[in-house]
Amino acid sequence: MDAVGSLLDGFRVALLPLNLGLAFGGVVVGTVVGMLPGIGPINAIAVLIPITFAVRMSPESALILLAGIYYGSQYGNSISTILLNVPGTASSVPTAFDGYAMTRAGRASVALATAAIASFVGGTLSIFGLILLAPLLARWAIRFGPAEYFALMVFAFAALSGLAGKAPRKAAVSTGLGLLLGTVGLDPFSSVARYTFGQIKLLDGMDFVVVTIGLFAVSEVFHMLESASAGPPVTGVGRVMHSVRETVVARWSMIRGSAIGFLIGVLPGAGGTIASFLAYTSEQRLVDRQGRFGKGDIRGVAAPEAANNAAATGAMIPLLTLGIPGSGTTAVLLGALLGLNVKPGPLLMDRNPEVFWGLAASMYIGNLLLLILNLPLVGVFAAILRLPRWSLFPGVAALSFVAVYAVNSSVLDLILMTGFGLLGYAMRKLGIPLAPLILGLVLGPLAETNLRRSLALSGGDWGVLFSSPVAIALWILAAGSAILPAVLGWSGRRVVAGDGEGQGLTS
């Protein structure tokens, strides 16, 4: 396949004025929501999905906007992490170790410049990885039948539940709830109504946008109501542009962080949190001979920031080429694509080349825009952190209402959203991870269809699930990723220790 020609076509799509504007809007919104503690990319994406449907945006434009929010939020996240020591997601926790130490030492501008440049390096290098790896993976996956897809989806569930939860029993509760919510509506095989309780509106199924906005955005409002006090004060930013030259010493840390982040990001379930922790600890082992990590070492900011941006891009590969999301945010993106009538999978690059290559080109442009925006304007963004809570959270709530109402102008949806908001709040407080629920809701119906189709083809013989080497390999991977964290308890548990607020799953 002529990747260069396709990429040029992709740039043609991405450089259309509308798409360029959406990429710009996406990364700006992403920076802001990534920075504001407790809002996060998953909320912003969930809120914007029904709006992209309502204004009949083309799939590639919608994906350019939503992906811009996803990777833009990683930049914004580093701002609040460095200035306030408030990592919005677990994937930014390692950045706080050295980034906040630098702020306290009066070197916030250097830390912010490092984070912006490292994010750019991680984001850009991993786009090359995406362009090289995605076609290979798609060509390999093109022979997959329903049995292989089912095994792959079980792998995604096992990986996310095994790695993302402190307690497997809580991940099981969340997965079970998500799968059950996914079955609401007419069964596609037999047209039996499942769990509709006589409500005609539920025959089409539970709208995942309503569930997602309730679970994440509304529950965040409840969560923020707990304490009446405002956050810590914002310190001055300094002149970030003048600090760019100081970041050169961290160039190899950025490149190593990018490689680690990309490889981890491609794996389902692992995601940005593990990527940034792994990048930080391996960098520390490799270069920290004087014990300066944790006391404001610039390389301790560069490595995890490059890694979590690279992981965000890497996570797009299984999503686009296999249709398998590995995290809460990519599960929401999958829901958006399905709603736009784009079926991600090995055929995506042939059937919707403008979606795949347009996105790849637009991510390149978006990262460049982020760098240009972030270096001189980080002070402007940081000023938003001074917004009082009484203006911010009512705005978040009202935006959620608009989004939910835009889905199908239904008052019942607003009530359901409130109910899911309370459920999400209770789950967070009890330490039940939310990502498996979203994965179950989006992926459950697809997994069920593939399982039932393969069993229908084999006449009820379960052996069909293990009949190809690829399927067997995937089952072994699934079993391994479910068991491994229990065996190596330290890795899974220590890494996601900061995950208690439920935001870590947005990585």
Added chain:
Amino acid sequence: MTARSDRIAGVAALLIALALAVEARTFTVEFLTDPLGPSALPLFAAALLAGGGLLMALKPEAEPGWPDAAGRARAVVAGLSFLAYAWLLSPLGFVLATALEGAVLARVFGGKILHCVTAGTVISAALYGLFGWALGLPLPVGSLIAGLVS
């Protein structure tokens, strides 16, 4: 007293799973469409939920820090205001209902009266301008307002 939340949540998950499993037994078809049928996944998911819930009840973790009485009151007011918003949206229309809701929430988040009025007005006007006017989303005008105008 300790670890009560996990026990209650675990038992609740178990009971919900049992109820949904009983309901799943009614998903039957006259003719065989596929070997698994429509009740297999719901039963599996209910088993997962029940198993997880049972283990949570048996092996509870430490209590999370639940909010104090004032925090609970704020949450109740906010939750009721969400439901009131759903109920008032059609009669009052988007602009008025959103301005009221924004003001109530700003108050719950500790804003002064003047802050609340500003927040409600600005949020409502900004969202209507962006989504109703610029993007053309069909936001309700309000039956009461429409009645007054005509």
